[in-house]
Amino acid sequence: MKIGELAARTGVSPRAIRHYEKAGLLSAGRLLNGYRDFGDEAVAEVKHVVRMIRLGFSLEEIATFPACMFTGGAAVVCSVALQAHRDKLEEIETLIAELEERRDRLLAVLRAAAHQSAESARAASRNQEATGP
Amino acid sequence: MKIGELAARTGVSPRAIRHYEKAGLLSAGRLLNGYRDFGDEAVAEVKHVVRMIRLGFSLEEIATFPACMFTGGAAVVCSVALQAHRDKLEEIETLIAELEERRDRLLAVLRAAAHQSAESARAASRNQEATGP
DNA sequence: CTAAACCTTGACGTCAGTGTCAAGGTCAAG
DNA sequence: CTTGACCTTGACACTGACGTCAAGGTTTAG
Numbered sequence: 667m668k669i670g671e672l673a674a675r676t677g678v679s680p681r682a683i684r685h686y687e688k689a690g691l692l693s694a695g696r697l698l699n700g701y702r703d704f705g706d707e708a709v710a711e712v713k714h715v716v717r718m719i720r721l722g723f724s725l726e727e728i729a730t731f732p733a734c735m736f737t738g739g740a741a742v743v744c745s746v747a748l749q750a751h752r753d754k755l756e757e758i759e760t761l762i763a764e765l766e767e768r769r770d771r772l773l774a775v776l777r778a779a780a781h782q783s784a785e786s787a788r789a790a791s792r793n794q795e796a797t798g799p
Numbered sequence: 800m801k802i803g804e805l806a807a808r809t810g811v812s813p814r815a816i817r818h819y820e821k822a823g824l825l826s827a828g829r830l831l832n833g834y835r836d837f838g839d840e841a842v843a844e845v846k847h848v849v850r851m852i853r854l855g856f857s858l859e860e861i862a863t864f865p866a867c868m869f870t871g872g873a874a875v876v877c878s879v880a881l882q883a884h885r886d887k888l889e890e891i892e893t894l895i896a897e898l899e900e901r902r903d904r905l906l907a908v909l910r911a912a913a914h915q916s917a918e919s920a921r922a923a924s925r926n927q928e929a930t931g932p
Numbered sequence: 933c934t935a936a937a938c939c940t941t942g943a944c945g946t947c948a949g950t951g952t953c954a955a956g957g958t959c960a961a962g
Numbered sequence: 963c964t965t966g967a968c969c970t971t972g973a974c975a976c977t978g979a980c981g982t983c984a985a986g987g988t989t990t991a992g
Contacts, residue, residue, distance in 0.1 A: 670938065680939090682980060689979095699988060701939055721908075722901050724978070748912055755905045758898055765895045768855055772888045775854075779881055803968060813969090815950065832958055834969055857948070 668697075672704045676712040683712065689725040691715050722754055801830075805837045809845040816845065822858040824848050855887055 673680045686692045687702070692711055694702040718728045731747045806813045819825045820835070825844055827835040851861045864880045 668939075679980080681982085684941095685980060697939095699939080701988085719979090720901070721905055726978090748909070751905055751909055751912075755902060755909065758902050758905065762895060762898045762902065765891055765898070768853070769888060769891050769895065772854055772884055772891065776881070776884055776888065779884075801969075812950075814952085817971090818950070830969095832969080833971095834958085852949090859948095 667704050667706075667708070669694075669702050669704070672708055672712065675709050676716070678712055678716060686712065686715055686725065690729045691725060721751075722758060723750070727754075800837050800839075800841075802827075802835050802837070805841055805845065808842050809849070811845055811849060819845065819848055819858065823862045824858060854884075855891060856883070860887075 667675075669680045669683055672678075673683055676683075678686075683692065684702075687694055692704075692708060692715070694704050694708070697703050715725075715728060718731075719725075727750065731750060800808075802813045802816055805811075806816055809816075811819075816825065817835075820827055825837075825841060825848070827837050827841070830836050848858075848861060851864075852858075860883065864883065
């Protein structure tokens with residue numbers, strides 16, 4: 667099939683597909699006129715690439731995955747790719763931890779501000795009492 | 800003080816400091832020769848900017864924070880900046896949730912792979928028994 | 933025949949925060 | 963005076979996954 671059809675069948679733009687091909691993630695034959703010619707398996711491959719991207723892998727990382735990622739369908743994952751998954755998992759957990767730290771610091775600022783505004787409210791209230799009834 | 804000293808006292812590169820100034824986060828006078836002239840308060844300001852960046856704010860966002868962020872030291876935060884903090888907190892929590900989803904998907908892949916390899920191990924073991932003792 | 937729709941490669945734009953030249957002015961010490 | 967350290971502005975480099983425009987060839991429907 668030509669790139670337009672593959673794009674339609676995967677929901678990925680032709681531009682992105684060319685990008686994946688240039689990155690070595692996809693292989694395509696050529697028609698006599700120079701048009702790319704994809705086989706049916708390309709649909710699954712593109713979808714697989716999209717899944718990998720959603721998992722947080724860069725195209726470069728995905729390119730290091732061996733062919734076994736594709737040969738047996740999505741369920742079969744060979745040991746090299748498996749290690750990449752473990753590494754990525756670790757990376758993501760580190761990222762999560764960092765973000766949680768950030769979140770906690772932000773919460774601390776907000777709590778301090780709330781505390782402080784409560785303080786001023788009490789101070790204002792005391793002033794109110796002193797001058798009020 | 801000149802930019803080099805400020806850089807040394809904050810651990811931020813002169814290049815970054817000029818960038819912060821151009822972004823409107825810092826104000827500097829000029830000496831007769833055109834050199835930037837920072838006051839002592841600039842040290843705290845730069846450190847504050849660094850803190851904000853670590854909290855995940857872009858320079859553009861930081862630029863929208865009013866002067867009150869600086870006037871009272873780090874502890875005093877006015878309401879406008881406070882809202883920005885709440886927004887950023889929400890943003891970060893969304894980000895964390897997304898990453899946790901990713902992590903879970905990765906874990907699912909790894910668990911599936913482990914399960915599968917256990918299956919093949921059992922299969923191999925059965926073959927072993929059949930041909931073995 | 934022609935317009936529309938599709939394909940090709942190449943190359944620049946985006947976002948953000950710097951790093952890193954380039955080309956030059958300034959200033960203190962020797 | 964000269965060297966060297968420090969300062970100035972301006973502008974390109976980088977990362978990543980594309981979007982988008984350019985300029986052109988191909989094919990298909992009418």
